[in-house]
Amino acid sequence: MISVKNLCKSFDGKQVLKDISIDYKQGDCSMIIGASGSGKTVLLKSIVGLHSPDSGEIWYGDVEYSSLPLEEKKKLRRKAGMLFQGSALFDFATVEENIMFPMDFFTDWSRQQKLDRANFCLKRVNLENANKKYPSELSGGMQKRVGIARAIALNPEYLFCDEPNSGLDPTTSIVIDQLIREITKEYNITTIINTHDMNSIMEIGDKICFIYKGEKLWEGTKDNILSSDCKELNDFVFASNMAKKLKSFI
């Protein structure tokens, strides 16, 4: 359970997030949607603490993130996994070393135990026989899989995904989306996903929140997103000609 309360954030006097409040439930794939530049990444990074907000609160369960001392923040972060837009795999390390990286720091497991866990995670994301490859030798979809495997390496309670399917073809996108959804349900994780891809919104969005120029304009589910009367949201959802045509049939 994560609650964002009255979050504001600006860069050099330009306000990027305006008074945003959202609740995220455990076991749900919650989505933050919006056009490019609307502030999704800044919102997600503020939630995980990579940006410090100008004002507002972020509650993880019953603790408020910004009020925690540094050591407690670090402990909380160990319960979070994040998949970055560009995967952000360490290019000095092989696939399996990438996944073992957090284990090296935060567990006392033997090398074999770490390897077993890494292989388990890789199998979970359907990526086998790539253990010894370096990130630069992988395709975009494979990099995303490794990113997910690394994010779930230490059984996180929270999973954050920044545009998990940007730069992927439609088929691979859906595979990655399904994977995130399955993992969320299987381990009962609180998952927050940033996206501007309508396919994944309709595919896996349990709860959807629409950001427009840094403001939250709409909140709902995939069942009522097509019938909202928010003009900006409709412009976003029915952006293409095909979608506009379909809309006229609804």
Next chain:
Amino acid sequence: MGYLGNILEKCGEYCILMRRVFSRPEKWSIFRKQFFNEADKLVINSIPIVAIISVFIGAVLVIQSANNLENPFIPKMYVGYLTRESLVLEFCSTMVALILAGKVGSNIASELGSMRITEQIDAMEIMGVNSAGYLILPKICSTVLFNPLLMLMSYMLGLVGGGLIVLITGIINFSAYMDGLMFCFNTYYIFYSMVKMSVFSFIITSVSAYFGYYAVGGSLGVGKSSTTAIVISSGLILVSNLMLTQLMI
């Protein structure tokens, strides 16, 4: 005011970064592994270029001093003496440090800069890893500790280069050169030079790491940060050289 404020802000940011760098490593075994990795990458890899330059500079110093000491009243051994003193006092620490600022500084700044813009540093932070400590501390420790040995090597190879040119050209008598090397030998200068090298290494590594760590603006930004790193660390080397010379000699 705006310009000065900017500089002060950067200094503050640098100090905050250094505080994070010098916090206790999460695990000593990881630190040890990184320490030797960095020693290999930053120090061992610099041996060839430092070696080549030292031999050539030693040779040139001998030729220059021999040509400028043609007065028959000055003993020829002064050629060896002058070469030795120039090498130990300035060349092997300051000049070598300036060369390393270019080689090692740009390496560090561009490595950290590209990790920053591809969000690899963010990924470490999300895991709860102190990225500054993990990435920068081993670099600082290994260069501060091992670069003085690089200075010693440069000193010896400089003298060898001088000796070789004496043997090859016969510009002065070889035994006069050797006498010059022994003349008024002062071990304190070697110590002084090693200390200088340690200080310069700290400047090079920490300043380039700072510019890389806070790189913004895509691959252009990475390029810019590594240029800035070289310029600023070279400048700081020259200034601190002046201060150390005042302090220690």
